[in-house]
Amino acid sequence: MDFKPKYLINLVLPLFVLLIATLVYIGYSDYKAIRESAYSQARANISVAQDYLNQHYTAANNQLYLLSEILQDKEDIATFLTAAQYVVDHQNKFLEVGLLMDSTYYGTNRLKFEDVADRVRHRPWYAEAQQSGATFLSPFYRSNSTKKWCVALTRALEVPGKGDVRIVIELDASAMSEDLSSLRTMKDGYVFAVESESGQVVIHPDPSRLGTASVSLSPDILDDILNGEQAGEIPSYAYQDEYKFSVYETNQRFGWVLLSGTRNQEITANALKLGVVGGTLLAMLFFILLVGYLHSRVHQTGGQLLEALEFEDLHLQLTKLLKNTIGCSQVYLFVMNEKEGVLEEPHHHLRVAVPTDLFCRLSGCQQLGRDCQPEQDLIVRQISPNVPCIRLPLVNTARSGHIPTNQLVGVLYICQPGMAYPFFVKMIVNYTLSALNQLLLTQHIRSEDQMTGLKNKNYLRKQMEQRLAETQAQYYLAMIDIDDFKSINDTYGHLFGDKVILMIAALMKRGFRANSVLCRYGGEEFAVLMAASDIDEAKERLEAFRASVAGQKIRVSDKSCSITVSVGFALLQEGMESTISQADKALYRVKSQGKNQVFDAEDPSSESSAAMSGKTGPINHAKLKNTKPFSEVRQSATLTTIDD
Numbered sequence: 001m002d003f004k005p006k007y008l009i010n011l012v013l014p015l016f017v018l019l020i021a022t023l024v025y026i027g028y029s030d031y032k033a034i035r036e037s038a039y040s041q042a043r044a045n046i047s048v049a050q051d052y053l054n055q056h057y058t059a060a061n062n063q064l065y066l067l068s069e070i071l072q073d074k075e076d077i078a079t080f081l082t083a084a085q086y087v088v089d090h091q092n093k094f095l096e097v098g099l100l101m102d103s104t105y106y107g108t109n110r111l112k113f114e115d116v117a118d119r120v121r122h123r124p125w126y127a128e129a130q131q132s133g134a135t136f137l138s139p140f141y142r143s144n145s146t147k148k149w150c151v152a153l154t155r156a157l158e159v160p161g162k163g164d165v166r167i168v169i170e171l172d173a174s175a176m177s178e179d180l181s182s183l184r185t186m187k188d189g190y191v192f193a194v195e196s197e198s199g200q201v202v203i204h205p206d207p208s209r210l211g212t213a214s215v216s217l218s219p220d221i222l223d224d225i226l227n228g229e230q231a232g233e234i235p236s237y238a239y240q241d242e243y244k245f246s247v248y249e250t251n252q253r254f255g256w257v258l259l260s261g262t263r264n265q266e267i268t269a270n271a272l273k274l275g276v277v278g279g280t281l282l283a284m285l286f287f288i289l290l291v292g293y294l295h296s297r298v299h300q301t302g303g304q305l306l307e308a309l310e311f312e313d314l315h316l317q318l319t320k321l322l323k324n325t326i327g328c329s330q331v332y333l334f335v336m337n338e339k340e341g342v343l344e345e346p347h348h349h350l351r352v353a354v355p356t357d358l359f360c361r362l363s364g365c366q367q368l369g370r371d372c373q374p375e376q377d378l379i380v381r382q383i384s385p386n387v388p389c390i391r392l393p394l395v396n397t398a399r400s401g402h403i404p405t406n407q408l409v410g411v412l413y414i415c416q417p418g419m420a421y422p423f424f425v426k427m428i429v430n431y432t433l434s435a436l437n438q439l440l441l442t443q444h445i446r447s448e449d450q451m452t453g454l455k456n457k458n459y460l461r462k463q464m465e466q467r468l469a470e471t472q473a474q475y476y477l478a479m480i481d482i483d484d485f486k487s488i489n490d491t492y493g494h495l496f497g498d499k500v501i502l503m504i505a506a507l508m509k510r511g512f513r514a515n516s517v518l519c520r521y522g523g524e525e526f527a528v529l530m531a532a533s534d535i536d537e538a539k540e541r542l543e544a545f546r547a548s549v550a551g552q553k554i555r556v557s558d559k560s561c562s563i564t565v566s567v568g569f570a571l572l573q574e575g576m577e578s579t580i581s582q583a584d585k586a587l588y589r590v591k592s593q594g595k596n597q598v599f600d601a602e603d604p605s606s607e608s609s610a611a612m613s614g615k616t617g618p619i620n621h622a623k624l625k626n627t628k629p630f631s632e633v634r635q636s637a638t639l640t641t642i643d644d
């Protein structure tokens, strides 16, 4: 099966939709994957934080035990305080170590408060019913001496004779928060902790949040936790105008709830980033492949346009190419006829004046005139397409110095129902322009007589065919033959004969209107196809030409000679062959009646002479020798100059 590019082009829109859908799917999958990974990262962070807190709890508990051993062993406060100071100095999470004995509070950093039995009862670290050897964890509070947020571990002791003895270690919440702040979920997520009893924030990377009420843990969740819920998720809550998610676990030792989470937006942004990057790469790859394929297909088929030798071939190939690539329904390829200032479309036999606004577009070098409306363009009005039409001027651009000059070669009209892709249209325009240029050049070469620059017999016949199809104007075909040319050749040589032929061509170009078809019919015979209102006008013009030739003298060395031509003409009607034959017969009659005259096919006076001579067939110059020899004169004052 021949796969046509238009199928692929038609797939662009559905594929684009598919691509968007894929992107959305990729984005959603990414979102889910990233969210899942964020959750597991958050859980991992909580687990690290659990270990961290448990270690500090155990460390504080161990220190309490050691210090109580020292106190019981030595019963010496100074030794105890030295050991306590050592502990505080080497463990930066311990704010203070205190000893309550004999109603006196001894603290590290030389603190001593006497007679404080009543006051200490109100301190958070003091538990009235604490049994000897048991450890009590205080609620979260701000330390009196250091003014820092902390939690205290207190051990009650039995020291004989010393009454109520308590050893206290205060744990610094800010320092612990700082350590835990390095646990990040994605970029912005962090670990924090809330005291389940009070709902106060106890660990937070932002020190100003310590001691404040938790935003994430609603009273309902706190109730669940107090009722034994140990872990869970909070999918969405608003904090500082942003939505966040958190996972939580309770910490048995401290009785805190550890939370870790991040901004939902961050997950979305990451998913989008991944989705967009992935999708863009996918889209780029897809479009590169698509454009590459279409590019090569258009080049491949576009190259075939250049092989067209006839206009019909070009039209056929172009229609095929445009149907296969952009799915256009009709193609009109107009060729500029500069001589007559009209655009011709041979395939549909159209001939119209060049749309006036086309040149405005050309001067602005706007090649793509899209969606021409019938009221804007005479040609579109004539074509009257039932689908949108695109007008594409085919312009040769040359540079003279710095100024670009545009030459309109033709105009392509594409009737196209769907989307037109400028990129491909532009490529097709370029190919069409090249093919048209090549075709016109080939036709020019094939239709021109190389020696004189006049048109040749082929071209004349085609023009006659075309004009026969027209009904508006009357055309006349004249056959012109140089009189006694053989003698000229024989007398002055062939080179001179050539000069005579060139002179006749020059006089023809000068003597007839621009829209006449001037042709070298063969050898020393010429033809003119011209428009005239009637036979008299035609004869008058031909007569003027004949006289212009007869009035010229050609110089050869020191001699000059006069040349004459015989002209027979006929009205272009009925058929091409019959018209040629009639004009030929008229010419023959001139030859047989003394040459250097103009006869038309209808002329009754000339008919009789032809009948007399008994010749009615096509002219045979070889048989009409020197009816009236060319005149040979001495050098005269007015001579024709012929360019070599």
Ligand SMILES: Nc1nc2c(ncn2[C@@H]2O[C@H](COP(=O)(O)OP(=O)(O)OP(=O)(O)O)[C@@H](O)[C@H]2O)c(=O)[nH]1
Binding pocket: 481, 482, 483, 484, 485, 486, 487, 489, 493, 494, 495, 496, 497, 498, 501, 522, 523, 524, 591, 595, 620, 621, 622, 623, 624, 625, 626, 627
């Ligand atoms: N120099 C030159 N001669 C040519 C060319 N083409 C044809 N001829 C010659 O033109 C001559 C035509 O001669 P004829 O057909 O006998 O006609 P004629 O001598 O003009 O006689 P009439 O037509 O009766 O006036 C031949 O001798 C051809 O060789 C050409 O391109 N250059």
